[in-house]
Amino acid sequence: MEPGAAPQPNSTVLDSKVPDGPIADLWENHKFSMNLVNPSNKRKFEVIVVGTGLAGASAAATLGELGYRVKAFTFHDSPRRAHSIAAQGGINAAKNYPNDGDSVHRLFYDTVKGGDYRSREANVHRLAEVSVNIIDQATAQGVPFARDYGGLLDNRSFGGAQVSRTFYARGQTGQQLLLGAYSALMRQVAAGTVELHNRSELLDVVLKDGRACGIVTRDLVSGEVTPHSAHAVVLATGGYGNVYFLSTNAMMCNVTAAWRAHRRGALFANPCYTQIHPTCIPASDDFQSKLTLMSESLRNDGRIWVPSGAGDARSAADIPEAERDYYLERKYPAFGNLVPRDVASRNAKTVVDAGHGVGPLNNGVFLDFAVAIERDGHDAIAARYGNLFDMYQRITGENPYTSPMRIYPASHYTMGGLWVDYHLMTNVPGLYAVGEANFSDHGANRLGASALMQGLADGYFVLPYTIGDDLAGLLGDPVVPTNDPVFTAAVAGVEDETSRWLSTNGSRSVDHFHRELGRIVWDNIGMARTETGLRSALSDIPALRDEFHNDVRVLGSADTLNQSLEKAGRVADFFDLAELMARDALEREESCGGHFREEHQTAEGEAQRDDDNFSHVAAWEWNGSDTPQTRHIEELTFDNVALSQRSYK
Amino acid sequence: MSDIISVTVKVWRQDGPDSSGGFETHPQQISTDASFLEMLDLLNEQLNDRGEEPIVFESDCREGICGTCGVMINGRAHGPQKATATCQLHMREFADGDEIVIEPFRAAGFPVIRDLAVDRSPLDHIIESGGYISVGSGAAPDANLTPVPRDAAEQAFDAAACIGCGACVAACPNSAAQLFTSAKVGHMALLPQGQPERWSRTESMVEVMESYFGSCTNHGECHEACPKEISLDFIAYLNRDYVKAKVKNRALSGQR
Numbered sequence: 001m002e003p004g005a006a007p008q009p010n011s012t013v014l015d016s017k018v019p020d021g022p023i024a025d026l027w028e029n030h031k032f033s034m035n036l037v038n039p040s041n042k043r044k045f046e047v048i049v050v051g052t053g054l055a056g057a058s059a060a061a062t063l064g065e066l067g068y069r070v071k072a073f074t075f076h077d078s079p080r081r082a083h084s085i086a087a088q089g090g091i092n093a094a095k096n097y098p099n100d101g102d103s104v105h106r107l108f109y110d111t112v113k114g115g116d117y118r119s120r121e122a123n124v125h126r127l128a129e130v131s132v133n134i135i136d137q138a139t140a141q142g143v144p145f146a147r148d149y150g151g152l153l154d155n156r157s158f159g160g161a162q163v164s165r166t167f168y169a170r171g172q173t174g175q176q177l178l179l180g181a182y183s184a185l186m187r188q189v190a191a192g193t194v195e196l197h198n199r200s201e202l203l204d205v206v207l208k209d210g211r212a213c214g215i216v217t218r219d220l221v222s223g224e225v226t227p228h229s230a231h232a233v234v235l236a237t238g239g240y241g242n243v244y245f246l247s248t249n250a251m252m253c254n255v256t257a258a259w260r261a262h263r264r265g266a267l268f269a270n271p272c273y274t275q276i277h278p279t280c281i282p283a284s285d286d287f288q289s290k291l292t293l294m295s296e297s298l299r300n301d302g303r304i305w306v307p308s309g310a311g312d313a314r315s316a317a318d319i320p321e322a323e324r325d326y327y328l329e330r331k332y333p334a335f336g337n338l339v340p341r342d343v344a345s346r347n348a349k350t351v352v353d354a355g356h357g358v359g360p361l362n363n364g365v366f367l368d369f370a371v372a373i374e375r376d377g378h379d380a381i382a383a384r385y386g387n388l389f390d391m392y393q394r395i396t397g398e399n400p401y402t403s404p405m406r407i408y409p410a411s412h413y414t415m416g417g418l419w420v421d422y423h424l425m426t427n428v429p430g431l432y433a434v435g436e437a438n439f440s441d442h443g444a445n446r447l448g449a450s451a452l453m454q455g456l457a458d459g460y461f462v463l464p465y466t467i468g469d470d471l472a473g474l475l476g477d478p479v480v481p482t483n484d485p486v487f488t489a490a491v492a493g494v495e496d497e498t499s500r501w502l503s504t505n506g507s508r509s510v511d512h513f514h515r516e517l518g519r520i521v522w523d524n525i526g527m528a529r530t531e532t533g534l535r536s537a538l539s540d541i542p543a544l545r546d547e548f549h550n551d552v553r554v555l556g557s558a559d560t561l562n563q564s565l566e567k568a569g570r571v572a573d574f575f576d577l578a579e580l581m582a583r584d585a586l587e588r589e590e591s592c593g594g595h596f597r598e599e600h601q602t603a604e605g606e607a608q609r610d611d612d613n614f615s616h617v618a619a620w621e622w623n624g625s626d627t628p629q630t631r632h633i634e635e636l637t638f639d640n641v642a643l644s645q646r647s648y649k
Numbered sequence: 650m651s652d653i654i655s656v657t658v659k660v661w662r663q664d665g666p667d668s669s670g671g672f673e674t675h676p677q678q679i680s681t682d683a684s685f686l687e688m689l690d691l692l693n694e695q696l697n698d699r700g701e702e703p704i705v706f707e708s709d710c711r712e713g714i715c716g717t718c719g720v721m722i723n724g725r726a727h728g729p730q731k732a733t734a735t736c737q738l739h740m741r742e743f744a745d746g747d748e749i750v751i752e753p754f755r756a757a758g759f760p761v762i763r764d765l766a767v768d769r770s771p772l773d774h775i776i777e778s779g780g781y782i783s784v785g786s787g788a789a790p791d792a793n794l795t796p797v798p799r800d801a802a803e804q805a806f807d808a809a810a811c812i813g814c815g816a817c818v819a820a821c822p823n824s825a826a827q828l829f830t831s832a833k834v835g836h837m838a839l840l841p842q843g844q845p846e847r848w849s850r851t852e853s854m855v856e857v858m859e860s861y862f863g864s865c866t867n868h869g870e871c872h873e874a875c876p877k878e879i880s881l882d883f884i885a886y887l888n889r890d891y892v893k894a895k896v897k898n899r900a901l902s903g904q905r
């Protein structure tokens with residue numbers, strides 16, 4: 001379909017199943033109206049939870065506590081290793097402990113606005129409501145949040161928020177929250193309510209008569225392919241930021257679980273909504289395997305600049321003040337270096353593309369602390385950022401106290417994901433998605449410290465209620481036996497795929513293709529997108545994909561730990577996802593949040609939304625490998641937040 | 650600034666838990682800007698190009714926080730740099746001409762799965778036996794109901810910073826897991842929320858630990874290898890609590 005054209009004939013408008021009523025009472029009232037499963041009946045239900053990050057561990061633990069029989073799966077060697085562990089900055093909650101004017105409504109409002117008015121109001125409000133319970137829960141589990149001298153919890157303002165609502169545990173908030181959820185999970189493993197399957201990778205989702213009835217996994221050590229059945233399947237498998245190859249995500253993050261669900265009929269929503277974080281350490285060479293995030297807080301004291309002259313290769317110290325361009329301060333006098341993530345990222349790209357990039361590969365901008373050090377002293381800056389400066393020095397070998405840091409944007413988070421309704425159920429009955437794997441709460445841009453909140457809200461406080469409403473209707477139904485033809489066919493499919501990789505016998509490694517794919521995606525579906533770029537991606541991606549399928553070399557066998565084999569399937573799914581990202585970006589003829597179409601900007605170069613035509617979610621339906629997906633929509637209405645244009649001048 | 654150095658990599662290859670293993674030697678030219686694991690990535694790329702199976706090694710975050718990585722480098726768990734996980738080590742720590750011997754973490758409790766990958770699941774079993782505070786979702790009181798002295802919270806954090814990498818076990822001449830276990834026991838024993846289960850937790854975690862790992866004889870190698878510099882004081886604290894737990898648990902169950 002041509003961009004901007006009317007929806008295709010078979011495209012439908014999706015029902016989010018948000019109940020009617022005033023938003024502030026919606027969730028409370030809905031909890032009362034949902035069906036319950038009687039405590040003694042819960043053990044009659046089996047639930048599969050895939051993923052043990054914040055969302056999956058909290059969901060599996062809570063479902064186990066309630067009495068459901070849970071099977072939890074992770075491809076990691078331990079649930080504690082999930083990517084959630086790497087989150088640094090903190091977690092938002094509307095506790096209003098600092099008494100600075102925060103409230104559930106304000107967190108709701110900020111999240112809808114921060115998402116550039118592309119999220120579902122009812123979900124966001126619920127998220128803000130339960131945010132307070134998360135902090136209570138985590139504290140009771142022993143999460144050592146930062147405290148003040150009175151022994152009470154400390155808060156800070158994060159990512160430009162006007163209130164201090166971010167709870168944190170040094171620079172390791174994700175680690176501590178995940179260890180809390182992991183300990184709750186292990187308690188249920190000990191209690192026998194959760195059966196844990198480590199080093200098991202989901203490779204297919206199985207449906208019977210249109211309903212999810214189980215999954216197929218591959219044991220990464222023995223290679224054994226096994227069917228598992230259940231009354232419901234929950235995917236908590238994280239985001240797809242590694243489609244760019246280089247990202248701040250952990251090496252193993254991938255889209256395979258969500259994508260295999262998509263191929264079985266689950267709609268994939270807003271794939272083009274990706275977040276590029278402005279402050280990461282630039283790549284140092286072609287062998288770079290991943291990028292490291294430098295906390296956003298550095299922008300509070302660091303000044304961002306590039307040499308005024310293009311191609312200036314002098315070291316920072318040799319460039320006089322008059323020949324430096326502090327471009328954010330120049331263009332955004334009000335917000336300066338503290339403009340939102342997407343604006344900071346895009347501006348860095350603009351100056352680097354124009355030849356002002358710094359560093360050996362000319363691929364960064366300076367983040368300079370000289371003024372702050374002179375003003376506050378070396379020790380004050382060390383107290384604020386010492387850990388980060390050490391980390392920077394460890395990676396680059398350069399001392400940020402004496403020469404400016406070099407930073408550049410990198411892929412960080414993905415707002416898109418499996419489409420879910422108010423119950424967090426996909427359009428496939430019995431199949432749920434929680435955490436970063438779903439598309440739900442962040443619209444076109446996620447605010448800092450809100451992903452941890454969403455993952456834990458979904459897992460501890462939302463899914464455990466909503467899943468009961470659906471399961472209650474299945475009482476007495478047995479699970480589909482794993483010798484049913486739907487399972488045997490799925491197992492055979494996975495085994496075929498495995499042997500196909502091993503027999504391709506091409507010449508290049510899986511990583512080689514992943515890196516090449518990442519380049520195309522970064523260049524064309526990254527910080528700024530154009531129709532021309534997206535169209536070229538739509539021809540380059542399938543061409544490289546063909547090459548990948550014919551020329552990839554995966555050595556070894558299927559019955560041992562074989563990391564190339566694992567990666568082959570994941571990269572294959574990234575290829576398909578990348579193509580859909582390009583189509584989604586092409587058809588969304590507007591700019592919003594992380595999706596910036598150069599054709600759609602204000603006179604000042606800011607993102608220009610088109611609320612009349614694009615105030616909707618795009619959710620794509622798989623039509624088989626040879627037919628393009630169908631774009632369905634969910635209309636978004638804003639009854640509680642007034643739409644406005646963001647401005648940071 | 651980056652330089653290219655030549656090193657000789659002697660790396661352990663082993664097909665499976667029951668196969669016998671051996672060293673393979675590969676000369677490598679590498680930029681000092683590369684991380685240690687990127688050096689192995691490149692080596693794997695070359696092996697794959699030559700039709701040889703890549704070396705299995707594990708990593709995920711590559712930021713020193715997930716605990717997935719970990720190998721012995723020249724006989725030291727996580728290699729030469731202090732307070733640094735394998736993934737954070739960079740080639741600028743090595744000199745031109747160096748020989749780098751890479752082996753899996755070796756410990757009775759950590760069987761080799763393949764090449765440099767080992768099975769550290771006993772650490773999960775220790776947590777499963779009591780490394781938690783029993784509070785169901787939704788049952789928690791307001792977080793500020795119980796103030797926690799800042800120092801206690803900070804010390805609890807020092808212990809909770811453990812990444813579960815197992816380097817302490819690999820570095821220990823007895824393959825003991827005291828540092829890991831004491832970190833979790835200490836984290837919870839320092840907080841008011843951890844008190845109700847303090848004694849039962851300590852006793853059961855120690856018992857499960859002893860069923861997998863050797864005994865601690867206070868060498869202190871664990872602390873030297875630990876990427877998070879978990880203090881040996883936590884081991885002393887664990888030992889003290891364990892003795893107390895033995896008495897208290899008996900008293901509590903009325904067998905005095």
Ligand SMILES: Cc1cc2nc3c(=O)[nH]c(=O)nc-3n(C[C@H](O)[C@H](O)[C@H](O)COP(=O)(O)OP(=O)(O)OC[C@H]3O[C@@H](n4cnc5c(N)ncnc54)[C@H](O)[C@@H]3O)c2cc1C
Nearest residue numbers: 051052053054055084089090202238435436449450451452
């Ligand atoms: C460097 C960095 C810093 C961040 N800092 C913050 C922050 O300060 N605040 C904030 O709010 N957010 C932050 N985020 C974002 C946040 O960390 C993530 O969005 C969030 O942790 C995702 O949690 P999750 O449970 O959805 O998924 P994950 O933690 O990614 O867990 C995914 C799980 O699924 C499993 N899995 C995946 N696929 C399969 C499969 N096919 N088969 C079996 N298992 C599978 C994995 O093993 C894992 O257990 C940060 C992100 C990054 C990259």
Ligand code: SF4
Nearest residue numbers: 811812814815817875
């Ligand atoms: S105590 Fe240190 S060495 Fe041992 S598992 Fe924890 S972080 Fe690793």
Ligand code: FES
Nearest residue numbers: 709711716718736
């Ligand atoms: S890979 Fe995560 S700690 Fe090294």
